[in-house]
Amino acid sequence: MSLRCTFFVLLWIVCGVQGQAQLVWTDPFFPTVDDDITLYFNAAEGNEALKGFTGDVYAHAGLITSTSSSPADWKFVVTPWAVTDAKVLMTRVDTDLYTLQYNIRDYYGVPMGEEVLQLAFVFRNANGSVVGRSADGSDIFTPVYPSTNELQTRLLAPTSDQIVSIGQFINVFAVASRSASLELYDNGNLVASADSNQLRHTLIAGPGVHNIEFVATDGGEESRSTFTYIVPIDLPNQDPPPSELGINYLADTTVLLRLYAPNKSNVFVVGDFNDWILQDRFQMIQSEDRNTFWLRIDGLTPGERYCFQYLVDGELRIADPYSTLVLDPSNDPFISPMVYPDMPPYPIGKTTGICSVIEPGKAEFDWQVDNFERPENGDLVVYELLIRDFLESRSYNDLLDTLDYLERLGVNAIELMPINEFEGNDSWGYNPSYHMALDKYYGTEEDFKTFIDEAHRRGIAVIVDVVYNHAFSQSPLAQLYWDSENFRPAADNPWLNVEARHPFNVGYDFDHSTQATRDFVDRVMKHWLTDYRVDGFRFDLSKGFTQVNSGNNVGQWGNYDGSRVAILKRYADVVWDTSPDAYVILEHFATNSEEKELADYGMMLWGNMTHEYQEGAMGYDSRLSFGYYATRGWNDPHLITYMESHDEERMVYKNLEFGNSAGDYNVRNMQTALLRTELASAFFYTVPGAKMLWEFGEVGYDFSINWCTDGTINNDCRLVPKPVRWDYYDDPDRRRLYDVTRGLIQLKLNYEAFRSTDVDLAINDANQSTGETKSIHINHSTMDVAVLGNFAVTIQSMDPEFQSTGTWYDYFSGDSLEVTDVNAPITLEAGEYRIYTSNRLPEPPGGYLDFVTSTQEILAQQLQWQVAPNPSTGTTLVNYQLKESAQVRVQLFNMLGQPLRTLVQARQAAGPQQLEVNNLAAGTYLLQIDVDGQSATERLIVL
Numbered sequence: 001m002s003l004r005c006t007f008f009v010l011l012w013i014v015c016g017v018q019g020q021a022q023l024v025w026t027d028p029f030f031p032t033v034d035d036d037i038t039l040y041f042n043a044a045e046g047n048e049a050l051k052g053f054t055g056d057v058y059a060h061a062g063l064i065t066s067t068s069s070s071p072a073d074w075k076f077v078v079t080p081w082a083v084t085d086a087k088v089l090m091t092r093v094d095t096d097l098y099t100l101q102y103n104i105r106d107y108y109g110v111p112m113g114e115e116v117l118q119l120a121f122v123f124r125n126a127n128g129s130v131v132g133r134s135a136d137g138s139d140i141f142t143p144v145y146p147s148t149n150e151l152q153t154r155l156l157a158p159t160s161d162q163i164v165s166i167g168q169f170i171n172v173f174a175v176a177s178r179s180a181s182l183e184l185y186d187n188g189n190l191v192a193s194a195d196s197n198q199l200r201h202t203l204i205a206g207p208g209v210h211n212i213e214f215v216a217t218d219g220g221e222e223s224r225s226t227f228t229y230i231v232p233i234d235l236p237n238q239d240p241p242p243s244e245l246g247i248n249y250l251a252d253t254t255v256l257l258r259l260y261a262p263n264k265s266n267v268f269v270v271g272d273f274n275d276w277i278l279q280d281r282f283q284m285i286q287s288e289d290r291n292t293f294w295l296r297i298d299g300l301t302p303g304e305r306y307c308f309q310y311l312v313d314g315e316l317r318i319a320d321p322y323s324t325l326v327l328d329p330s331n332d333p334f335i336s337p338m339v340y341p342d343m344p345p346y347p348i349g350k351t352t353g354i355c356s357v358i359e360p361g362k363a364e365f366d367w368q369v370d371n372f373e374r375p376e377n378g379d380l381v382v383y384e385l386l387i388r389d390f391l392e393s394r395s396y397n398d399l400l401d402t403l404d405y406l407e408r409l410g411v412n413a414i415e416l417m418p419i420n421e422f423e424g425n426d427s428w429g430y431n432p433s434y435h436m437a438l439d440k441y442y443g444t445e446e447d448f449k450t451f452i453d454e455a456h457r458r459g460i461a462v463i464v465d466v467v468y469n470h471a472f473s474q475s476p477l478a479q480l481y482w483d484s485e486n487f488r489p490a491a492d493n494p495w496l497n498v499e500a501r502h503p504f505n506v507g508y509d510f511d512h513s514t515q516a517t518r519d520f521v522d523r524v525m526k527h528w529l530t531d532y533r534v535d536g537f538r539f540d541l542s543k544g545f546t547q548v549n550s551g552n553n554v555g556q557w558g559n560y561d562g563s564r565v566a567i568l569k570r571y572a573d574v575v576w577d578t579s580p581d582a583y584v585i586l587e588h589f590a591t592n593s594e595e596k597e598l599a600d601y602g603m604m605l606w607g608n609m610t611h612e613y614q615e616g617a618m619g620y621d622s623r624l625s626f627g628y629y630a631t632r633g634w635n636d637p638h639l640i641t642y643m644e645s646h647d648e649e650r651m652v653y654k655n656l657e658f659g660n661s662a663g664d665y666n667v668r669n670m671q672t673a674l675l676r677t678e679l680a681s682a683f684f685y686t687v688p689g690a691k692m693l694w695e696f697g698e699v700g701y702d703f704s705i706n707w708c709t710d711g712t713i714n715n716d717c718r719l720v721p722k723p724v725r726w727d728y729y730d731d732p733d734r735r736r737l738y739d740v741t742r743g744l745i746q747l748k749l750n751y752e753a754f755r756s757t758d759v760d761l762a763i764n765d766a767n768q769s770t771g772e773t774k775s776i777h778i779n780h781s782t783m784d785v786a787v788l789g790n791f792a793v794t795i796q797s798m799d800p801e802f803q804s805t806g807t808w809y810d811y812f813s814g815d816s817l818e819v820t821d822v823n824a825p826i827t828l829e830a831g832e833y834r835i836y837t838s839n840r841l842p843e844p845p846g847g848y849l850d851f852v853t854s855t856q857e858i859l860a861q862q863l864q865w866q867v868a869p870n871p872s873t874g875t876t877l878v879n880y881q882l883k884e885s886a887q888v889r890v891q892l893f894n895m896l897g898q899p900l901r902t903l904v905q906a907r908q909a910a911g912p913q914q915l916e917v918n919n920l921a922a923g924t925y926l927l928q929i930d931v932d933g934q935s936a937t938e939r940l941i942v943l
Contacts, residue, residue, distance in 0.1 A: 022156055024121060024140050029154060030177040032147040033116045036103045041123055043096040043132055046140065048484040050096075050123060050132040057090045057098055057132075060122045063108055064141065066115035071139060072330040074120050076108040082128040090123070098123070104144065116144045135484070136317065136353040137473050138330060145177070151221040152177035153214055161278045162229035163266060163314025170203040170229060172212070180218035186210050207231050209280050228278045232266040239287050240294035244523060246322025246436075252302040252361030257310075257320065258294040259284065260516060261480060262494060264312055267293040271308025273300060276350035278311070302361025305344045309355045318476035322523060323356040323421075323437045324531075325445070331425050332440065339395045340440045354433075354474070365449045367533070372456040374535050374581050375412045377604055378637030378755060380690035381745050382463065383411040384645060386428060387419070387442050389722045390695050396447035400454055405729075409698060409738070410745035410845075413461040413583075415538055417646060419448070420466070423474050428646065428719055430540060431507060432467045433474035435524045452533055461535035463583055464528060468521050468571075469541040470507035471496065477520070478508055495520060501549045502557045504541070512545045512567045522574050529579045536583025537575065538606075542568060543588050560594045572603055585640060592632055599629070599638040604690065607641040610648040617651055617680040619660030619667050619793040619830075621771050625761045629689050637689040637755075643680060644694035651677050652702040662793040664889070664933040665830045671934070674700045674733050675831050678740045679789055682833045685744035686776055686787050687761070688754055698741040699728040739846030740812070746845055747811060747835070753780035762801070773798035773828070784838040790828035795893075795926075795937065797825045800836075808836040812844060827926070829937055859929075860936040867927055871941040878903070878915040878927060885909050886932045892917065892940075893926040900925070 023045040027038040043050040043057070050057055060081060062074030079085040087107075090098035110116060118141040123132035134140055145152060157173040164170060175198045176182060182199040184192040187210055192201035199214070214225045240258055248256040259267055267284040270276050284293035293310075300306065307327055309317045319326050327346045335343070344357055383406055391398045406414065418429025421437035429439070438445055452462045471477050473487070481493035489496035489508050494516035500509035510517050528534045539545075543557065546564040550557035572584045584603045588595055595605050609627040616622035625631045629639040644651055652673050659667025659676070667676055677700055685691055695701070703725075708717035728734045748754045758779040772792035778785040784803045790796045802808060802822040809816050812835060828834070859865070863880040870876060878890065890903040903915050917927070917940070925940045 022159065023134065024142050025156060026119070026142060029156070029175045030145045030152050031104060031119075032145055033104050033110060034147060037101070039100045039102075039119075039121075041090060041098045041100075041121070041132070043098065043123070046135050047131075047133045047137060047487065049130050049487050050125070051485055052096065053125065053130065055125055056084070057092070058084065058124055058126065059088045059090055059100055060124055060128075061088060061108075062120045063110070063116050063144075064118040064120050065110075066117060068117070069333050071120075071141065072334070075114075076110060078108060082124070082126070084126050118143055130487075134352070135315070136479065138353060149178070151180060151216055151218055151223045153216045153223040153225040155214060155225045155227060158227055158229075161227050161270075161311070163268060163278070163311065164205040164229055164231060166205055166207055166231045168205040170205060172199070172201045172203060172214075174199045174214040174225065176216040176223065178218065180216040180221075183215045183217075185213040185215065203229075205229060205231055209278060211277075230268070230278045230280060230283075232268075232283055233280055235283065235285055237286050237288050237290065240285070240292065243294075244322075245292070245519065246320055246523070247324070247356070247358055249358075249360055250296070253300045254296065254298050255300065255358055255360055256294065256296050257284070257308075258292055259310055259312075259320065260292050260494070260519075261312060262291040263492060264293070264480075266313060268311045269295055269297070269308055270311055270317075270351065271355070272306040272347060273297060273308070276347060284310075300358075300360045303359065303363075305357055305359045307344060307347055307355040307357055309351060309353070312480065316479060317351060317353050318479055319354045319356040319434070321434070321436075321476045321520070323434050324527070325357040325359075325440075326354050326421055326434050326437050327357060328354050328421075334425055335440055336393075339393065339397075339443050341444075343440065365446060367449075368453050369456040372459075372461075372533075372535075374461050374583070375459075377583070378689055379749060380413050380461075380583075380604075380640065380692075381411045381685075381749065382413040382415045382640065382690070382692040383409070383695065384415045384417070384642075384692055385695040386417040386646060388426065388428075389724060392724050394442055396443035396451045399442075400447075400451045403451075403454060403458055403460065407458045407460065409742050410749065411693075412459060412749065413463055413535070414455060415463040415465060415692070417465045418467055418540075419464060423472050426721065429465070430467055431472045432470075433472055434476075435466070435468070435471070435520075436527050449532060456533070461583070463536045463538055463585065464534050465538045465540055466525075466528075467540045468510060468512075468524075469539075469544040470500075470505060470509050472507045475508075497547075500544075501547055502544050503550065503552050503554050505544060509544065511547060513547045513563070518570070521571060525571070525575055526578050529575065529582060534582075535579075536585065538585040538587065539568075539571075540587055542586040543590050545571075558590045560591050564590075565594060565597055568598060568603065569601055572601065576602070596632065596634050599634045599636060602636075602638070604638045604640055606645075606692075607639040608645070608648070609641045609684075610643055610645070613643040613680045613684060614649070614651050614654050616683070616771075616774075616791045617667075617676040618655055618658055619676070619791065622791065623771065624683060624687075624774065627684070627689075628687050628759065628761055630757065630759065631761070640690040640692050641684070641687070642692040642694070643684055644697045645692065646694060647705075648694075649705050650694075650701050650703065651680065651697070652700040653704045656702060660793045662830070664930040665793050665935055666933055667793065667831075669933060670702075671733050672831065673702075674737050677737055679791065679831050679833050681737075681741055681744055682787060682835060683774060683776065683789055685741075685748050686754065686778070686785065686835065688756060688759060688778070691748070693741070696725060696728065698738045699725075699731075699734040700737050701725065701728070736846075739844070743812065743844035743846060747841075751783060751841075753778050753783040753785055753837075756780040772796055775801065777801065777803060779803060782839075786836040787833070788826060788828065788836070789833035790830060793830045795827060795829055795928075797827045799823050800826045802836070804838070806838070808838060809840045811835040811837055811841055814843065816840075829935070859931065859934045860938070863929070863931065863936065865929060865936055865938065867938045867940055870938070871943050872917075872920075873943050875916060875918040876940060876942075878917060878929075880913050880929065882908060882910050882913060882931070888913075889930045890915060891928050891930075893928060894923075 031037045062077040065075045121140045179197045182194045209230045216223045243256050245258045269282045284295040329346045421434035421439045422429045423431045425441045477495045481490040483490040497509040497511045545567045575582050586605045588605050612622045627641040629637050655667050655673035704713050706713050756778050760777040762775045773796050776787040802819050805819050866879045888908045889905045892901040920942045928937045
């Protein structure tokens with residue numbers, strides 16, 4: 001067919017009443033892989049993103065072949081994204097009509113023997129910021145046919161079933177792969193015929209359901225293509241029986257569907273139960289207020305899974321916004337059957353886009369734990385994780401197997417980054433599309449419930465990260481009321497703002513002032529609390545729950561907002577009415593007065609102390625007291641502080657890259673970097689209140705949050721998968737950090753003193769301006785605690801300010817200290833810490849021998865470092881063993897840290913070494929050995 005002829009065919013289709021124009025087609029209409037083709041793209045169709053666009057338009061072009069695993073698995077992509085190659089530049093032939101001419105095999109470089117099934121496209125501007133897609137946001141496909149002379153038929157208009165008004169014109173354009181006897185039937189009645197390779201006819205819509213069939217015959221060959229149109233029945237308005245929006249199971253064979261869709265004219269249900277054919281008995285009834293459509297469907301088979309969609313106003317196919325399971329043809333094929341076995345089949349060839357799954361008569365899950373007691377708010381030790389980056393298998397089944405590890409660590413809550421259905425598979429999950437559906441990428445509903453049940457059996461709560469600030473364009477809440485020209489929610493969208501009301505928004509901003517949004521969020525929260533028995537929510541970007549428009553003014557956004565407070569209190573009430581002691585955790589970061597009001601109401605709030613603790617760990621000035629809820633003036637321990645989270649850089653990475661140093665002491669040394677993390681942890685877990693740690697932080701995860709798969713560091717790589725490093729647990733230095741973390745968590749949870757409100761945090765201004773030494777003093781009727789630490793990179797002396805004289809016990813070493821002067825200075829090596837208690841406590845879970853508290857003690861053990869006799873009355877011998885040749889310096893200091901003698905400074909060979917120290921006046925001295933940058937110090941007493 002010629003370009004001129006095809007162009008006039010387009011005009012005929014577009015100008016006809018009802019239109020039904022093609023988005024993409026080819027000349028010839030039945031191309032084979034070896035054909036020269038002209039590709040046509042009509043920018044006024046589909047999502048209309050490029051409609052009226054005046055700049056250059058480029059094709060992003062690939063193929064679906066027999067080796068493609070899914071519609072998303074494009075082969076032979078011509079050019080990378082956003083590359084302005086002339087090879088993919090479209091030619092404009094009319095305002096919104098573009099063409100591209102090429103030979104399929106040559107253009108894509110298809111080798112002989114490769115079976116091509118479809119051409120795959122999206123269209124874009126030069127940098128890819130504006131993208132033309134199908135109306136539902138999916139990729140665009142057009143078929144490639146086998147290289148045979150087999151008779152084929154195809155409907156170019158309409159391209160799908162139609163819902164029309166009575167008397168409306170329906171332009172039919174049907175083609176055959178060669179000249180044949182062509183006939184068009186309406187409910188079996190012949191309405192048009194031709195001896196040609198194409199047939200055009202205009203139908204005038206009559207009442208009822210019409211099955212339109214296009215038949216081509218040539219000799220003994222026959223080919224058929226069909227579509228259905230229906231004129232909606234004028235049903236009387238009627239309210240549904242008592243039910244909720246979404247999917248309601250009335251019996252093992254019956255469901256009631258309800259869709260909230262104000263200002264829509266008609267809705268039909270199509271699905272497996274009617275073979276995806278429009279039928280008048282599946283037209284939904286409109287409620288009295290005309291806001292809701294509903295339909296009761298009977299005669300279903302118990303235990304059978306059915307996929308379905310709503311067809312709204314004859315144009316839009318969507319899944320139910322309240323779906324608990326959906327099928328996504330673009331992404332589901334990439335989910336391993338080992339993770340999600342027996343996935344329901346997608347109805348290929350019968351519909352497009354995401355569909356909902358129902359299963360009437362499904363057996364109830366057999367919960368084993370019905371009496372789980374959630375930890376008190378102030379006792380929470382939360383382990384935050386992203387399943388994708390925590391497990392190679394990325395499955396709930398394997399997450400279940402990690403509970404031994406997490407239980408041994410001592411955490412009492414697990415917080416999962418978003419697990420509801422999100423766009424794509426590889427994601428952090430903050431791009432939600434179906435808020436009530438469990439994303440299949442990590443496993444089945446039964447797998448997830450089994451994980452929760454087992455966590456509860458072990459006393460571990462399960463908290464889910466939820467995203468009610470926004471939805472993404474794949475969500476039916478967006479698609480139902482969508483401005484395709486500007487690719488954003490339409491002004492009449494009941495749930496979403498046209499433009500976000502605050503900075504840092506992603507996706508499309510929910511309007512929490514509308515009843516539609518509140519009803520939606522209420523229903524979704526109740527679902528997770530009751531059907532899955534989750535123990536609470538972490539509300540992502542809760543500061544965005546506002547209609548006060550702060551634009552891009554971050555400071556204004558954080559000011560007190562009474563309307564936002566009211567919205568959050570209302571949601572908290574819904575949570576507690578459903579599950580009285582569930583956790584409501586906010587990622588808020590607003591002014592303290594607003595956070596205090598929310599905390600006083602019973603909510604918990606994230607307390608980001610990453611910068612402060614990481615600065616201290618690196619050896620720089622830091623202020624830690626704001627990590628204690630009482631310092632903020634709060635009445636209750638509703639602050640969840642953290643040193644790392646999914647959003648923040650990793651501590652050990654920062655130690656290694658940016659750590660401080662002095663002389664031969666260097667935080668950038670791996671062993672020292674891990675020990676500095678211990679130091680920070682000692683001043684983290686011992687502060688009363690809830691705590692959170694990020695996955696693998698307990699073993700010193702040192703891959704940057706911005707790590708790229710090629711090993712470079714780039715902000716654009718923040719969301720890419722990170723290495724899963726369970727092998728860290730086998731490294732002795734990292735295992736030591738795990739055991740120290742374990743011991744600190746046990747200390748926090750097992751002793752009432754760490755719930756005390758009589759706390760003195762001298763962690764801001766010890767040593768006046770530098771904060772090099774810090775202390776925490778906890779007073780309680782059961783036990784007093786003194787935590788002492790040197791955050792400097794040099795040896796420091798500090799006033800311990802013990803609360804009383806008497807015997808104090810070092811938790812990690814088991815040593816005792818007789819205190820006769822509570823202010824007698826204590827000298828600590830760089831990075832050294834002590835946790836003293838007034839009662840002797842049981843041995844830490846890893847044992848005393850595993851718990852040394854500074855680099856110098858580890859080095860002393862490795863060197864077999866001995867100073868004897870000590871105390872001495874004259875001569876003392878210093879002995880050590882070098883495993884290999886090293887640069888060695890041994891110095892003598894007075895107790896003020898002033899150097900007195902250098903005993904050796906040289907490179908020494910491997911083997912035993914001995915030095916003699918004599919001619920010292922009576923007193924106390926410090927002997928320090930430095931071996932290749934690592935230091936150990938011993939007190940020497942001369943009588």
